[in-house]
Amino acid sequence: MAAGSRAGRPRKPTALHVLNGNPSKIVNLDQRAAAEPKPLEIAPDAVPEPPEYMPDSAKECWRENAPMLAATHLLTVADLKALEAYCMPALFVYHFLAGLVCSFLMITNKKREFSLVAQRPS
Numbered sequence: 001m002a003a004g005s006r007a008g009r010p011r012k013p014t015a016l017h018v019l020n021g022n023p024s025k026i027v028n029l030d031q032r033a034a035a036e037p038k039p040l041e042i043a044p045d046a047v048p049e050p051p052e053y054m055p056d057s058a059k060e061c062w063r064e065n066a067p068m069l070a071a072t073h074l075l076t077v078a079d080l081k082a083l084e085a086y087c088m089p090a091l092f093v094y095h096f097l098a099g100l101v102c103s104f105l106m107i108t109n110k111k112r113e114f115s116l117v118a119q120r121p122s
Contacts, residue, residue, distance in 0.1 A: 017033075058088050
């Protein structure tokens with residue numbers, strides 16, 4: 001361990017202290033919370049367009065979710081890459097499930113139990 005380094009676990013974020021009702025009884029917690037950096041929030045009327053390189057169905061996911069997140073004050077500049085990372089796999093899952101449904105038949109018996117049976121290629 002280098003000389004002068006602090007041992008122990010890192011300090012609990014101020015936002016968690018505020019959320020928990022300040023159980024540690026920290027003095028000037030509000031001032032400490034106000035001094036911490038906050039990412040720039042995106043206004044509901046200023047939601048950016050999806051990146052050009054995204055496929056159309058991923059852009060559709062972006063256009064569906066970004067305004068909703070901005071309207072509830074949950075979308076910041078720091079969240080745009082996370083939103084992009086959410087929309088891209090959503091595209092792949094959609095295509096995977098669409099292909100899965102097309103390649104199987106659902107068969108139901110009298111007991112209302114069902115099974116998936118692979119279709120024969122036509």
